Amino acid sequence: MDMLTSLTAAARRIETPCEAGQMVWHAWNDGAGAPLVLLHGGNGSWRHWVRQIPAFAATRCVIAADLPGLGESDAAPEPADPPSIATVVTAGLRAILPDTARMDLVGFSFGSNIAGHVAAELGAALRSLTIVGAGALGVARGETPLMKIRDKEGEARVAAHRHNLASLMIKDPARIDALALEIQEWNTVHARTRSRGFATTGMLRDALARSPAPLGAIWGEADQVAVPHMAERLDALRSARPDAAIELIPGAGHWVMYEAPEAFNAALSRLLARAL
Numbered sequence: 562m563d564m565l566t567s568l569t570a571a572a573r574r575i576e577t578p579c580e581a582g583q584m585v586w587h588a589w590n591d592g593a594g595a596p597l598v599l600l601h602g603g604n605g606s607w608r609h610w611v612r613q614i615p616a617f618a619a620t621r622c623v624i625a626a627d628l629p630g631l632g633e634s635d636a637a638p639e640p641a642d643p644p645s646i647a648t649v650v651t652a653g654l655r656a657i658l659p660d661t662a663r664m665d666l667v668g669f670s671f672g673s674n675i676a677g678h679v680a681a682e683l684g685a686a687l688r689s690l691t692i693v694g695a696g697a698l699g700v701a702r703g704e705t706p707l708m709k710i711r712d713k714e715g716e717a718r719v720a721a722h723r724h725n726l727a728s729l730m731i732k733d734p735a736r737i738d739a740l741a742l743e744i745q746e747w748n749t750v751h752a753r754t755r756s757r758g759f760a761t762t763g764m765l766r767d768a769l770a771r772s773p774a775p776l777g778a779i780w781g782e783a784d785q786v787a788v789p790h791m792a793e794r795l796d797a798l799r800s801a802r803p804d805a806a807i808e809l810i811p812g813a814g815h816w817v818m819y820e821a822p823e824a825f826n827a828a829l830s831r832l833l834a835r836a837l
Contacts, residue, residue, distance in 0.1 A: 593621050594621030601625070601631070610625050612826075613829070628672065631751065643671075644764075650679050665833055689833060690775070693817065694784055695780075696759070697761075770801045779829065780807075780808075
């Protein structure tokens with residue numbers, strides 16, 4: 562049994578309301594330790610966290626979302642922007658975890674934007690917030706040219722996925738393996754919410770200023786979205802939240818938790834420990 566199949570089989574599938582449909586969540590190791598909630602990136606699904614779920618679910622409950630309009634979840638409510646999506650996510654979390662005071666929330670890329678708005682809604686009830694590869698800090702993003710996928714089949718489609726992963730997600734081409742390509746294909750086919758336009762706004766920066774939760778941030782040092790504006794990005798974060806603890810992972814790109822899982826998991830563990 563491959564990793565994705567085994568993780569799916571081991572999870573409890575949860576549905577919460579999403580506009581006229583349902584938002585889908587997966588939970589591992591229910592009831593064990595403080596819940597760790599993971600929000601994936603744009604055009605993604607819970608599969609973005611495939612190399613974190615086994616590590617953290619060994620000792621605690623891990624809950625990973627499919628954000629509205631992505632993965633298995635139904636369409637996002639209009640206007641399908643971070644505040645409206647965050648309202649759905651917050652309501653879902655309150656239904657799944659009535660005692661939110663013990664919850665740690667982690668968001669990747671577009672998911673970090675959603676997580677920031679969720680944290681602002683939850684207020685002091687949230688134990689910690691960690692943003693990963695975050696945009697929407699009012700800073701320009703790097704150029705990440707992508708190839709169209711939907712008009713391609715076979716080897717041409719695989720090659721396009723490989724190009725897009727190298728351009729946007731993974732710095733070292735040698736780390737673009739069969740699993741990364743499988744995840745990229747599945748996520749692309751199921752993506753309906755378009756999130757890229759929010760990356761250069763200041764939406765997350767403003768939401769973070771409204772959240773009292775202890776804040777951590779992780780980037781790959783070679784994050785394609787942040788480079789060559791990494792310094793400005795860090796300055797924007799520190800301006801909004803001078804208390805933020807920041808970890809940079811050497812040599813890794815935007816999808817840092819897949820490309821450098823051991824270093825990322827250690828960094829996330831350090832940030833989570835600050836909230837104990």
